[in-house]
Ligand code: SF4
């Protein structure tokens with residue numbers, strides 16, 4: 001595997017095989033349910049101007065792909081154009097979505113498991129991919145697992161991470177943002193997302209959109225707003241999501257509920273991601 005055109009399909013296969021065949025893809029419940037369905041994968045170049053834009057938009061603490069590689073491999077001369085961001089979408093299963101659709105205040109057991117154990121699957125996928133790339137001789141780093149990863153306060157958006165998985169997915173052609181801040185992808189908004197950065201050249205995935213809100217019916221047609229009524233915390237309005245209100249619902253309310261009712265340390269909500277027209281697809285007018 002050393003031809004540039006073969007690297008994309010190879011990485012796509014590594015990610016898909018992990019989710020479809022690894023026993024790590026589990027909600028850790030009695031039924032041994034899978035955490036995620038087959039993934040979507042996209043690529044963006046390390047010198048994509050969007051990554052510089054994010055620093056201005058989110059805050060100067062938001063790291064670029066080049067910075068991540070440069071601090072991980074100190075002393076090496078690395079150019080941004082030599083890098084690729086490999087991003088993926090892990091869609092929730094039909095069972096998890098169905099369970100959470102029925103909820104109106106707290107998350108279902110499977111959704112809360114997906115938030116905690118599903119994210120462990122996501123971390124294992126990040127580690128697996130970095131390992132596979134290194135084995136083939138490519139330098140790679142998982143931004144969310146890097147020692148520099150932290151939560152900061154963005155002047156515009158409040159709590160924000162030093163690497164936004166959703167923004168990496170947007171840059172990699174995988175979806176656009178909805179009114180509730182979630183990323184609407186061809187598999188919908190009920191998903192988790194992850195990425196790694198590697199010193200490998202792969203043709204970027206074409207972004208099939210020109211606007212960062214293109215898939216949301218509220219921003220394009222002024223309709224829908226279903227995520228507003230789904231939110232038990234009143235955190236979503238026509239002005240977007242109030243992260244502070246959302247967070248206060250997650251911790252301690254859903255945390256206490258999950259511990260007492262489901263018997264594990266977790267939290268979650270995702271009501272705005274389920275039972276809405278953009279849950280499992282890019283919504284159209286007839287879905288409202
Ligand atoms: S539920 Fe409707 S308004 Fe909310 S993000 Fe989805 S498409 Fe947009």
Ligand code: SF4
Nearest residue numbers: 231246269270271272
């Ligand atoms: S995760 Fe829950 S509390 Fe937060 S915005 Fe969505 S529905 Fe509201």
